[in-house]
Amino acid sequence: MTPSELLLEGVELMLFGMGFVFVFLVLLVGVVSLMSRLIATFAPPAPTPAISSPAPSVKSASHGPDAETLAAIQSAIAQHRARRG
Numbered sequence: 001m002t003p004s005e006l007l008l009e010g011v012e013l014m015l016f017g018m019g020f021v022f023v024f025l026v027l028l029v030g031v032v033s034l035m036s037r038l039i040a041t042f043a044p045p046a047p048t049p050a051i052s053s054p055a056p057s058v059k060s061a062s063h064g065p066d067a068e069t070l071a072a073i074q075s076a077i078a079q080h081r082a083r084r085g
Contacts, residue, residue: 001009065073 064070
């Protein structure tokens with residue numbers, strides 16, 4: 001086989017592979033869309049939650065860490081700087 005024949009075979013194989021993948025993806029999108037429609041048609045509607053009591057309030061965040069956490073952070077920074085020299 002000549003190099004030009006090999007190149008043409010390679011291009012043909014590439015186009016065949018790309019076409020196969022394209023067809024597969026189109027079929028996949030179609031099947032997923034069909035399944036979505038079927039599920040939407042036959043699935044019972046989602047129940048709406050009844051509002052009987054208000055949601056528990058979230059504890060308000062403080063504006064910074066407490067004293068113990070701040071001391072631990074400062075100690076860690078001091079140790080890190082001491083190791084680096």
